[in-house]
Amino acid sequence: MQKDLTHGNVQRTMLVFAGPMIVGNLLQQCYNIADTWVVGQFLGAGALAAVGAAYTLMTFLTSVLIGLCMGSGSVFSFYYGKGDKRKMQESILASFLFIGIISVILNIAVFAGMDLILKLMRIPEDIYTYMKKYVWVIFWGIFFVFLYNFFAYLLRAVGNSVTPLLFLAIASMLNIILDLLLVVKWKMGVGGAAWATVIAQIISGVGIGYYLWKKEPELRFIGNGISLKEACSKEVLPEVVRFSLAASVQQSVMNFGILMIQGLINSFGTAVMAAYAAAVKIDSFAYMPAQEFSNSFSIFTSQNYGAKDEKRVKEGVRAAVKTSLIFCGIVSVLIFLFARPLMLIFVKATEVKVLQIGVQYLRIEGAFYCGIGLLFLLYAYYRGTGKPEMSVVLTVISLGTRVLLAYTLAPLLGVRMIWWAIIIGWFLADITGVLYMKKKKI
Template sequence: MQKSLTQGAVGKTLILFSLPMIAGNLLQQLYNIADTLIVGKFLGSGALAAVGSSYTLMTFLTSVFLGLCMGSGAVFSIRFGEGEKEKLQESITAAFLLIFTVTAVLNILVFLFIDPILVLLQVPGEIYQMMREYLWVIFWGIPAVFLYNFYASLLRAVGNSVVPLVFLAACAVLNIVLDLWFVLGLSWGVEGAAAATVLSQYVSGVGIALYTWIKWKDFRFRKKYLRPGKGILKELAQFSFLTSVQQSVMNLGILMVQGLVNSFGTVIMAAFAAAVKIDSFAYMPVQDFGNAFSTFVAQNFGAKKEERIREGIRKAVLTAFVFCLVISFGVFLFAKPLMLIFVQPQETEILAAGVQYLHIEGVFYCGIGFLFLLYGYYRAVKLPGMSVVLTVISLGTRVALAYLLSSFESIGVLGIWWSVPIGWALADIAGFWYYRKMRKKSPCR
């Protein structure tokens, strides 16, 4: 099913399109959390620290081709909005070849440089081998993550956010079942948790690729497009590589912060691993809403429906604001019970550090909510470079302040926690200022 987002009530269209995306990413977080929950409860804090740090690393690595998929998705949405069927087919073929090549090279490199990566992350000696074993298995799932995200981006670009949800739901359920079997039943330790994730990823990745190939002939590769023209390559490069840079910069900053967190020892590593899972789960819906908003804007940008874009912006900002306020209140109020999902009650130091993190981050979710809308908007109106700028402001501030403030003994790890909302706020200010400036020059912007 394809659906045009250029018609119908704006608010209703946005929300109905975004709901399957939100549900899908919540399910994706579930199978990420399954590793953390089972490992933390049954294998101990050392295993929790190893898996948590691995999650941050994998988020950075996969952000390279995830950004390429998101950027290509913006091109697909614009072409769909324009009604350019031939150009859409050419874009699909060229984008797949491009992103597949990048993914293959990345996959080879991470296997070759696994040990230098762990050294760079300042992984403590007591969990080094455990983390290496987990990563060696989890790296085999990178091609599956590429397949799922490419076809999910394609289907969402043409207004179908339901099918990606179905395959992700199957993946999430399978991952939880396999986690319990491999870790508890077969006693495979962290390698079992990794194997469960990888097998589940292949089910969703290969499944959605086959489904799209069989169901939609228009989305199959065309022999005549295997050597795409310079124009389409330039357009894909503009969107995809800049979006990839934006995603990579964002996660590189997080990875650098992870290295700093690791230097504070296993207790802070474990607290950070659990708290970041809660953090990500809390604001994930507004991130997906931002991606849905981006598709909405891109389709209407292609269809040149300027007033509809303006109305969409107003309603998206209001929706994100209300949602983030509710989530902030919930996370702040229930910080300790949320941490207890991942950590044993007797591990009081880990609990205290995690609750402290959530009490600081949880108050400021509106900052990240608005930032996701800005990322999506600039990507949709052919200004992906501005998303990179906002990411550099947000993460640059976060990394610089984290290292600076935490170096003071009187501040310590609190400096890392406070650097995050400050970075969000500065990027939001810059993004809204530039939007007001651009709106005066172009009605569509």
């Protein structure tokens, strides 16, 4: 099921390849939303606030591993486009060992530092018990997040975006079914919602690994005649580490900034926390296709950059920008018009204050999705052309601006300044990324 992205109509190739990735992330958002819906409707605003804060924490922690896998995927797709299967196999073994060790260390560290983490997040006392119960369970899924994402990015690097979708679909449906059973029927509370997610993560991680081992022998990280010495050579390992760490830093800095924003939001009380927990799920769902399209664009760019086809890379840039901006414009209109009905999916009509805050968030931030859409493409472009460090720079600009403005202005002018700080950060990073591209003529 491998696909060479160095031939064929540029826009059609990217869209066809991106399709399963977009659908897969939609499914992933669906089972995230299932947690939020079940908790919000059956356990109340306090539990919803706790799960929402835990979701932000887990997004930060897993972004470290997802970024590492994403960066390694750029190396894999580069060598695949170049036609160097041997180097690709060496990179696969090196990256599996490198990221696998980090995932184990991270998993141990979060259990050891659980109380400190919750304290730093400024969790209100009325939801602290909910939060601790939820994260104690959800942390067990971290290693399996690594497994799924490593194999998913490996398969996508060689043009197979369908198989990761199938395993994600199975996990998504299982998570929704388990949510209903564990929380609604068996009354296991927030712990039940967490176990539903962890079980789904185990199935997807182990399942996709087994598939790759049986069906894609040339992509195995052992058994292809590649020695540990070759994988850890000065030519292979440093390149894997460079791309992996750059993408991981970019992803983790981005989500660390989001985590800091969550801490500020927590200081405004349970109503704001609950509104943000629901609204951010809608927000993530809305711009997710643009994010996944940019991941497709990154792999397209990396394969063609490896094949030294600069003309095709430039055609890809034009097609990607056009596609992303059109999509983001349409979604912005829809979110602005239907903000309240969307909030009512997660929040009861009687929660008037929560609804009001959530609608405000969606109508401010949702009007400017073109900013985040372009920023995703810039991240993808710099990863695909061998300059992953520039993605880190843009992330620091975006998140640094967001955090600085939010912490400075929100205590004085209210929570809405947090929403405006996010938008300003997007556009400053966009301007920087475009100007750098024109200056360096890349």
